[in-house]
Amino acid sequence: LSQFMDQNNPLSEVTHKRRVSALGPGGLTRERAGFEVRDVHTTHYGRVCPIETPEGPNIGLINSLAVYARTNRYGFLETPYRKVVDGRVTDEVEYLSAIEEGNYVIAQANAEIDEKGSLADELVSCRHQNEFTMLSRDRVQYMDVSPKQIVSVAASLIPFLEHDDANRALMGSNMQRQAVPTLRAEKPLVGTGMERIVASDSGSALTAPP
Structure with a gap:
């Protein structure tokens, strides 16, 4: 699969690079995919985010890698x-x-x-x-x-995520990627500690070595 990178903000860049899709060559089609394929599975724990997925026909077919997930040499x-x-x-x-x-x-x-x-x-x-x-x-x-290893980068930016309804957390994860950067940004009153990591990993912010 080849796409133009989403460069709306630093988070949208990082999320786009960490996308996991069941569609494409050799994969499923939206029409053929049933509920079982789209649903959250126990094997997703720590690997695929149970929250961040698009609303609409792609729900459950396009997912996000969890914060610490990686692929091994066999593709698992x-x-x-x-x-x-x-x-x-x-x-x-x-x-x-x-x-x-x-x-x-x-x-x-x-x-x-x-x-x-x-x-x-x-x-x-x-x-x-x-x-x-x-x-x-x-x-x-x-x-x-870590407790945040089960969720994606976008979901881990939501403070007090464990107190949120899953549907609202899904919408929050997706809407963060649509935020437009401001000329004079202000520090939020509450954060999760992942903000700095997202900004540095996206490569959009230049930082001096410590």
Whole structure:
């Protein structure tokens, strides 16, 4: 697929480069794609954003890569996890594909950790074989790297996203890409910390090395 890059603002550039499409040569057509193909799937976790997608005939067929997602050499999407050994969270990060992920017990990023770096609670909320469950901390093998790893760059710019209705978050993600840059920009009162990363990664802002 070849398109002219959307250069409305820095976010629209970054998002356009991180687009994932089920259409095109060898793919689906809008008319043939059913509800099952368009719906959010458990394997999207940390790889494809469950929020950012167009409204209309392309819904669910055109998606956005999650913040930390990457493609491996075989073309599969991978997402990073921190390794957990005997209930202790290490700094070792491993990228897993959806196929590999199903074999492991994975804790959430906001699981409580004590000062020694171990999981504080006896029972931890985990994902195992695409199911959410509560398991003993000794059984945990990996842990999410960040709560924002499940969403795209645009969705991660929405403050207090977890309190929003999914439909409104979808509209907010899409409308941010249509914002016109102003001559005298003002700093927002509330941010998520992703603003600087988007501005620098888009290449539209020149920055001096630290």
